[in-house]
Structures are given as structure tokens and as C-alpha cells.
Amino acid sequence: xxxxxxxxxxxxxxxxxxxxxxxxxxxxxxxxxxxxxxxxxxxxxxxxxxxxxxxxxxxxxxxxxxxxxxxxxxxxxxxxxxxxxxxxxxxxxxxxxxxxxxxxxxxxxxxxxxxxxxxxxxxxxxxxxxxxxxxxxxxxxxxxxxxxxxxxxxxxxxxxxxxxxxxxxxxxxxxxxxxxxxxxxxxxxxxxxxxxxxxxxxxxxxxxxxxxxxxxxxxxxxxxxxxxxxxxxxxxxxxxxxxxxxxxxxxxxxxxxxxxxxxxxxxxxxxxxxxxxxxxxxxxxxxxxxxxxxx
Amino acid sequence: xxxxxxxxxxxxxxxxxxxxxxxxxxxxxxxxxxxxxxxxxxxxxxxxxxxxxxxxxxxxxxxxxxxxxxxxxxxxxxxxxxxxxxxxxxxxxxxxxxxxxxxxxxxxxxxxxxxxxxxxxxxxxxxxxxxxxxxxxxxxxxxxxxxxxxxxxxxxxxxxxxxxxxxxxxxxxxxxxxxxxxxxxxxxxxxxxxxxxxxxxxxxxxxxxxxxxxxxxxxxxxxxxxxxxxxxxxxxxxxxxxxxxxxxxxxxxxxxxxxxxxxxxxxxxxxxxxxxxxxxxxxxxxxxxxxxxxxxxxxxxxxxxxxxxxxxxxxxxxxxxxxxxxxxxxxxxxxxxxxxxxxxxxxxxxxxxxxxxxxxxxxxxxxxxxxxxxxxxxxxxxxxxxxxxxxxxxxxxxxxxx
Numbered sequence: 001x002x003x004x005x006x007x008x009x010x011x012x013x014x015x016x017x018x019x020x021x022x023x024x025x026x027x028x029x030x031x032x033x034x035x036x037x038x039x040x041x042x043x044x045x046x047x048x049x050x051x052x053x054x055x056x057x058x059x060x061x062x063x064x065x066x067x068x069x070x071x072x073x074x075x076x077x078x079x080x081x082x083x084x085x086x087x088x089x090x091x092x093x094x095x096x097x098x099x100x101x102x103x104x105x106x107x108x109x110x111x112x113x114x115x116x117x118x119x120x121x122x123x124x125x126x127x128x129x130x131x132x133x134x135x136x137x138x139x140x141x142x143x144x145x146x147x148x149x150x151x152x153x154x155x156x157x158x159x160x161x162x163x164x165x166x167x168x169x170x171x172x173x174x175x176x177x178x179x180x181x182x183x184x185x186x187x188x189x190x191x192x193x194x195x196x197x198x199x200x201x202x203x204x205x206x207x208x209x210x211x212x213x214x215x216x217x218x219x220x221x222x223x224x225x226x227x228x229x230x231x232x233x234x235x236x237x238x239x240x241x242x243x244x245x246x247x248x249x250x251x252x253x254x255x256x257x258x259x260x261x262x263x264x265x266x267x268x269x270x271x272x273x274x275x276x277x278x279x280x281x282x283x284x285x286x287x288x289x290x291x292x293x294x295x
Numbered sequence: 296x297x298x299x300x301x302x303x304x305x306x307x308x309x310x311x312x313x314x315x316x317x318x319x320x321x322x323x324x325x326x327x328x329x330x331x332x333x334x335x336x337x338x339x340x341x342x343x344x345x346x347x348x349x350x351x352x353x354x355x356x357x358x359x360x361x362x363x364x365x366x367x368x369x370x371x372x373x374x375x376x377x378x379x380x381x382x383x384x385x386x387x388x389x390x391x392x393x394x395x396x397x398x399x400x401x402x403x404x405x406x407x408x409x410x411x412x413x414x415x416x417x418x419x420x421x422x423x424x425x426x427x428x429x430x431x432x433x434x435x436x437x438x439x440x441x442x443x444x445x446x447x448x449x450x451x452x453x454x455x456x457x458x459x460x461x462x463x464x465x466x467x468x469x470x471x472x473x474x475x476x477x478x479x480x481x482x483x484x485x486x487x488x489x490x491x492x493x494x495x496x497x498x499x500x501x502x503x504x505x506x507x508x509x510x511x512x513x514x515x516x517x518x519x520x521x522x523x524x525x526x527x528x529x530x531x532x533x534x535x536x537x538x539x540x541x542x543x544x545x546x547x548x549x550x551x552x553x554x555x556x557x558x559x560x561x562x563x564x565x566x567x568x569x570x571x572x573x574x575x576x577x578x579x580x581x582x583x584x585x586x587x588x589x590x591x592x593x594x595x596x597x598x599x600x601x602x603x604x605x606x607x608x609x610x611x612x613x614x615x616x617x618x619x620x621x622x623x624x625x626x627x628x629x630x631x632x633x634x635x636x637x638x639x640x641x642x643x644x645x646x647x648x649x650x651x652x653x654x655x656x657x658x659x660x661x662x663x664x665x666x667x668x669x670x671x672x673x674x675x676x677x678x679x680x681x682x683x684x685x686x687x688x689x690x691x692x693x694x695x696x697x
Contacts, residue, residue, distance in 0.1 A: 015508065019505075123554070125557065127558065138538060268494050268496055
């Protein structure tokens with residue numbers, strides 16, 4: 001068997017694939033953050049909590065309403081997205097004229113409150129969520145055993161990521177959105193309801209987080225701090241990709257998943273820090289991030 | 296974000312009778328429960344440990360005896376620096392006499408040193424490192440519930456003896472995980488097994504697939520999970536997903552609590568074998584305690600850590616009463632002198648190195664069909680008597696042992 005730095009190539013392929021799976025979550029989450037920041041200029045620290053709410057919403061739908069995974073996949077983004085829209089309408093709206101920092105503080109505070117409420121209700125051990133029947137089992141790829149569910153995560157996340165990119169960068173609706181962030185008065189003068197569009201955009205970004213939460217539920221324990229664990233990494237992803245760059249966040253999400261996966265083979269102790277090392281290096285060379293443009 | 300939550304609760308507000316408490320500093324015995332209140336270990340100790348301490352104060356009958364006891368609590372966030380600064384503030388400013396619980400070995404080792412320096416008392420339930428009664432042992436500390444040596448010895452030797460003789464460790468990369476790995480490795484080697492490899496993951500990891508794949512590639516018969524809480528449950532869940540257990544390798548959860556099994560569900564956890572020092576369904580007394588406890592803890596049954604906080608608080612208060620003082624060094628000496636006897640751990644004693652002795656239980660998780668309902672999870676496969684459950688006193692390297 002051939003080896004690279006003492007690691008069999010077969011094992012390496014497995015790790016690359018796993019990196020890609022974790023990268024799917026990073027990409028989905030950082031995409032939502034990038035949409036919200038790029039179009040609304042809000043640094044949404046509640047994103048992790050909204051991801052956690054997505055997972056819990058799926059859990060509650062299953063246990064209280066008897067609605068399974070596929071229903072959750074549709075309903076959860078709607079429910080949590082609506083909750084996001086409500087936050088935007090009642091709270092964030094007041095802060096647009098102020099410095100970014102106020103939005104950051106508000107969303108950070110909200111995240112702590114939401115997490116506290118769920119922890120108080122459900123404790124920290126996490127709740128089980130089964131893998132849907134259709135996606136149980138897996139296939140042997142020769143170099144590793146790939147669970148069906150993980151394969152589904154990669155495919156679904158690629159579809160959602162590129163769908164979102166297409167929607168914002170290539171469609172008429174997307175061009176309205178981008179125009180509205182550049183010059184809201186002018187766009188409003190053309191008869192477009194800009195505040196409603198902004199609310200829906202925030203709701204959409206939150207819905208992406210909730211979708212990632214439902215997809216994560218069968219893999220990880222559904223626990224109140226699942227969002228707090230991942231959000232810091234996702235912020236690093238967004239910074240590396242370039243704040244607000246949609247393609248940047250997608251590509252960086254997948255790439256950093258792979259970088260992290262490889263670290264877990266060569267020096268596992270550093271697997272939590274490698275992303276931040278990359279972030280520091282990128283910021284030194286390109287302060288606006290890999291795909292960002294200096295404003 | 297040093298948000299230190301501090302719930303102060305005056306538990307027994309009896310008027311201090313004159314005379315009996317003449318030696319008790321400022322007329323009140325202050326107990327501080329320092330635990331993980333908000334993160335991955337908060338179901339293991341956390342708010343439940345505070346409930347347990349209050350129940351012990353009540354059952355001791357402090358109010359009737361004219362003793363004033365107060366229970367404080369705080370969140371150390373699993374960070375040694377946060378834990379140390381709370382401990383210092385409690386001892387110096389708030390006049391706390393004894394700190395209880397403290398899961399997370401790295402925090403416990405820090406509090407252990409501060410307690411020794413201040414001459415107070417440190418009664419450990421949640422932390423696991425056997426160093427607390429080994430090279431870090433202190434005349435001011437008692438280690439009540441369990442430790443890494445005992446887990447390794449109970450679970451490790453049982454598995455090696457039933458054929459699991461080649462191991463791969465997935466270890467949490469901090470004081471506790473490393474101590475558990477070290478102690479288990481020693482047991483495996485002693486019983487004729489071998490260790491094929493190990494991988495160390497950061498505390499509080501979400502994804503274990505990469506580590507599990509490395510474990511799978513090692514072809515070891517047993518994958519030893521030298522971690523705890525959410526790390527263990529995520530690893531077990533993902534091992535099932537990647538078909539590791541269905542392809543002949545078995546998992547050994549070195550430290551598993553009943554709250555973890557409750558979170559995993561029996562379909563994922565069935566067949567796991569591990570060691571506990573307390574199970575609620577042992578006898579009438581433990582059952583009665585668990586019912587009372589659950590009523591005050593949102594229906595959650597006690598873990599061995601919470602049971603340990605109850606029992607050790609009870610014994611601490613007995614020692615304060617007998618020694619007629621709350622001076623830390625004197626009370627700990629008294630705790631070692633008095634035999635231990637409580638409804639949860641039975642009769643036992645505390646050794647010179649601070650180790651509390653009581654039996655341990657090798658348990659197996661029931662199949663879903665065997666369980667009658669929530670928390671009916673274990674079959675007790677063997678009881679390890681107290682003189683065999685823990686590391687022999689002379690082997691720990693504790694300076695207090697002559």
C-alpha cells in the first residue's frame with residue numbers, strides 16, 4: 001500500500017471525504033451568514049443558536065407532532081425563518097443606522113438567551129434523533145464505509161449552496177436585492193418594498209441555518225450548545241472567504257472542512273485550531289479575505 | 296465572557312445555638328458547589344449537584360441540630376482559570392469553608408492546590424483523574440465518587456478477560472483523558488492485551504468520524520473511548536453510523552453516565568459495558584433517594600457524580616459536627632477518621648491519601664426490550680468489593696502515605 005507522510009493513501013481518501021462532509025455544514029452555515037452580512041450588513045451572532053433551533057425544531061416535530069425527517073426538512077426552515085423575520089422586524093430594524101457593533105451585541109445577546117432557554121428545558125446531554133429509514137446503511141467504497149446519510153448531506157448541501165448563489169448572483173430578484181443594499185432609496189423609488197425584502201432576506205439566511213440544523217440532527221446529538229460549538233469556526237470560515245462573499249463562503253467552507261479533516265490525521269490535537277491559524281495567515285496576506293473586495 | 300452565575304441560597308436558617316458552634320467561622324458552614332452549569336458536563340454534575348447538596352443538608356438535619364449551613368453554587372465553564380478565580384473569591388471574600396463536586400480534572404487539580412494553600416476543604420465528586428489521590432494528593436482533599444484508575448480497572452480488565460485484547464484509544468486531549476488512557480493502558484497490558492494506537496481529540500468535539508476511521512483502520516478489537524459526556528455520546532452514535540460496531544469492533548466507553556445513556560437511547564447504547572459506583576436501582580434506599588431527587592431535578596435521575604455530592608456532603612457535615620469546627624484541614628482529618636456510612640454508597644472509609652472507599656459495579660446497558668421504562672437501563676454484571684475497586688494506597692505515589 002502506498003503511503004503519504006506515513007499515512008496510507010486509502011486512509012487519506014477516507015479523511016478527505018469526511019472533511020468534505022464537515023465542510024458541507026460549514027458551507028451551509030457560512031452561506032447564511034454571508035447572505036445576511038453581504039446584503040444587510042449585520043454580523044449575525046445568533047446564527048449558531050438558529051442552527052440549534054433548527055435541530056430542536058426537527059426533534060420536536062418528530063416527537064410531538066409525529067412528523068419525520070422529510071417534513072422537518074421543509075417545515076423547519078419555514079418556522080425558524082419566520083422566527084428570524086420576527087427578530088428582524090422587532091429588533092434588528094432599529095439598528096441599521098448604527099455601527100455594526102450594535103447588531104453584533106444584540107445578536108450575541110439573543111444567542112445566549114436562546115441557548116439558555118433550551119438548556120434550561122432540555123439539559124446538556126442532548127436528545128437522540130434517528131437517521132431516516134430511507135437513508136440508513138451505507139456503501140463500501142473500498143477505502144472506507146460511506147454511510148448513506150453522509151452522502152446525502154454532501155449532495156443536499158451542494159444543491160442548496162449553488163442554488164442560493166445562483167438566486168442572488170444570477171436572477172432578477174437577486175439583482176434587486178443587491179441593488180437595494182447599494183442604494184435603498186433609489187430602489188424604493190422604483191416601487192420595490194425594500195424593508196420587506198430585507199426582512200425576507202434575513203429570514204432566508206436564518207432558514208439556511210435551520211436547514212443545516214435539521215441535517216445535523218441525525219449525526220450529532222441535538223443539544224443546546226451544538227450551535228455555540230460550531231459558530232466560531234463558521235465565523236472564521238466567513239472571514240477567510242471574505243465577509244459577504246457568497247461564492248467565497250461556499251468554497252472556503254468545503255476547503256476548510258478538508259483542511260480540518262487532514263489535520264485530524266497528521267496532528268489531531270490541533271484540529272480545533274487549524275482553521276484559526278489559516279485565518280490569521282489569510283488576514284495577514286489578504287485582509288479582505290480570499291474572495292472579498294476591499295470597500 | 297466571564298459570566299459567573301451565582302445562586303446563593305440560605306438552606307437552613309436556624310438560629311445558631313450558642314456553644315455548639317463556637318468554633319465555626321462566622322457562625323455558618325458555607326458549602327460551595329463548583330460545577331459545569333452550562334456546558335457538556337452540566338447534566339452529569341451541574342444543577343443536579345446543587346440539588347444533591349441541599350438534600351444532604353436537609354437530611355443531615357442541620358436546622359434541628361442548630362447548625363447553620365449555606366449552599367452556594369457557581370459555573371466554572373470547564374476552564375481552570377475561571378475555576379481558580381471563583382475558588383479564590385469564595386475562600387477569601389465569601390468565607391466559603393468547603394468546595395464540592397468540580398467535574399473536569401484540569402479545573403479540579405487547580406482548585407486542589409488553592410484549597411491546600413488556603414487550608415480549606417475540597418470534596419471531589421465530578422473529577423476523575425487518579426492523580427488527585429496520587430502525586431497531587433493533599434491533606435485538604437477527599438476524592439469521593441470514582442477515578443480513572445477505578446474505571447480502567449473495572450472496565451478494562453473485564454473486557455480484556457472476555458477476549459478484547461487489542462485496543463485503540465480515542466482520547467480527550469486534557470488531564471482527564473490522558474490519565475484515563477494511561478490507567479487503562481496499564482490494565483490492558485497487565486492482563487496480557489496490547490495497544491495498537493491512539494488518537495487525541497480536543498475537548499468538546501462534534502465530529503468523531505475521522506478519529507473513528509483511524510480506529511477502524513487499526514483493526515483493534517476494542518475502541519476505548521477515554522472521554523466523557525457529549526464527546527462519548529457523539530462517538531458512540533457515529534460509530535454506529537459508520538458501521539464500526541456491526542463489523543466486529545466493539546466500543547468500550549471508559550466513563551459513561553446514566554444521563555449519557557438517557558440521551559443516546561437504548562437502541563444505540565445497548566450492550567455497552569462500563570463501571571459505575573452508583574445506580575439508582577440497587578436497593579430500597581437508592582430507589583427512594585432517586586425518586587426524591589428526580590422530583591427536584593426536572594425528573595432526571597441522579598448520576599453517580601450527583602449521588603457522590605449527596606453522600607460526601609453528608610459525611611462532611613458529620614465530620615464538622617464531630618470535630619466541632621469548620622477548619623478545612625481539621626475537618627478533612629476527621630472525615631478520614633470517621634467511617635463512612637450513607638444510604639447511597641453504604642459503609643466504607645476514607646484512606647490517608649484522600650480516597651473514599653466503596654464498592655463499584657460493572658454494568659451492562661439493557662436491550663430496549665428488557666427495559667421497563669425511562670432510567671431502567673442497567674444490568675449489574677458484577678460488584679467489585681471496595682478493597683479491590685480502587686488503586687492500592689502504596690501505588691499512588693501520594694506523599695501522605697507512610
